[in-house]
Amino acid sequence: MSSHPPWETVELLAEPTRRALYAACRRAPSPLTREELAHATGISRRLAAFHLDLLADAGLLVVDYARPEGRSGPGAGRPAKRYTPAPIDLELSLPPRRYDVAARVLARGVAASPVEAQKATFAAATAEGERTGRANRPGGRMTVDRTTDAVIDTLSNLGYEPRCDRSGCVRLTNCPFDAAAAEAADVVCGLNLRFVSGMLAGLNGHRAVHAVLDPSPGHCCVTVSHD
Numbered sequence: 001m002s003s004h005p006p007w008e009t010v011e012l013l014a015e016p017t018r019r020a021l022y023a024a025c026r027r028a029p030s031p032l033t034r035e036e037l038a039h040a041t042g043i044s045r046r047l048a049a050f051h052l053d054l055l056a057d058a059g060l061l062v063v064d065y066a067r068p069e070g071r072s073g074p075g076a077g078r079p080a081k082r083y084t085p086a087p088i089d090l091e092l093s094l095p096p097r098r099y100d101v102a103a104r105v106l107a108r109g110v111a112a113s114p115v116e117a118q119k120a121t122f123a124a125a126t127a128e129g130e131r132t133g134r135a136n137r138p139g140g141r142m143t144v145d146r147t148t149d150a151v152i153d154t155l156s157n158l159g160y161e162p163r164c165d166r167s168g169c170v171r172l173t174n175c176p177f178d179a180a181a182a183e184a185a186d187v188v189c190g191l192n193l194r195f196v197s198g199m200l201a202g203l204n205g206h207r208a209v210h211a212v213l214d215p216s217p218g219h220c221c222v223t224v225s226h227d
Contacts, residue, residue, distance in 0.1 A: 012058050017043060018051045022085070025061060029163060031082035052083055062086050089178075103180035111184035118187060125191040126198035132158075133202020144226050147205035151224050154199060160220060172220035181221070189213060189221040196222050 013019050024040045025032060032040070038048035055061045065079035110117045136154045138146065151170055155162045161174040175181060181188040196211040206226070214223035 009058055009060065012054065012060070015051075017041070017047070018055060021048060021051050022055055022060060025083055026085045026161060027163075028084075031064060031066070031084045033080045033082050035080075037083065056083065059088065060086055100179040103177065104183045107180040107184035107187050110187045114187070118190070121187070121191055122194045125194040126201075129195040129198025129200075130202035132195075133199040133204075135202075137203050142204055142206050144206045144208055147200070147203065147209045148224070148226070150203050150205065151200065151209070154203070155196075155224075162224075168226060170224035171214075171216075172222060173218065175220040185221075189215065192220065192222050196224065200224070 013022060020041045021037055024037055034045050034049045034052060037052065038045045041048065052061065056063050061083045062085070064082050064084075066082055067079050110121055132154065136150065136157075138150055140146070142150070148164065148168065148170060152162045152164065155170070155172065159174060159176045160172040162170045162172050164170050175192070177188050177192060193211055193213055200209060200211060208227040209224065210226070211222050211224050213221055214225075215221040
């Protein structure tokens with residue numbers, strides 16, 4: 001968790017420049033330097049350094065130091081300060097709400113008596129995914145590229161933090177259901193797969209684009225791929 005109380009952390013991220021820097025860090029597949037983040041957000045290095053250090057002091061960013069790739073030994077210069085998002089979850093609600101507790105309890109309940117409960121849960125997840133897809137369906141012909149773009153936009157709004165790799169697969173760097181997945185991974189990952197598959201159907205996406213279970217460390221269990 002952040003070292004600051006939730007209200008202070010929210011206030012910190014309410015400032016547009018800091019929020020843009022933090023978002024750029026979260027989108028990046030690897031640590032970024034002050035110079036890279038300044039360029040990404042269109043501000044000066046000095047201003048970027050000021051805001052980045054505030055975010056790091058609040059526990060939202062992790063700092064390390066490294067020389068640029070390919071440079072080492074005498075004359076390589078000082079190691080550059082780099083920033084990556086801290087592995088934290090930030091929640092704030094008034095009055096307090098603990099939907100994560102309900103999710104864990106429900107996941108454990110389904111896992112304990114899986115046959116009918118799991119069937120009904122997966123059907124509901126598919127239906128909810130289709131509803132979400134229809135609500136975000138773009139107009140026009142859905143090619144593979146347009147389907148992929150629509151998937152990225154929709155999943156970004158849902159908190160999955162999707163990134164497209166070199167092969168064109170959309171990998172999800174955040175699982176919005178992480179708290180429940182820790183209790184009953186088979187149930188929650190199955191639900192997740194049905195939800196994303198239903199979303200693709202609701203988007204009326206290209207038939208070559210599909211969701212698959214592809215769990216890996218630091219990623220959601222679902223990947224969106226294409227033939």
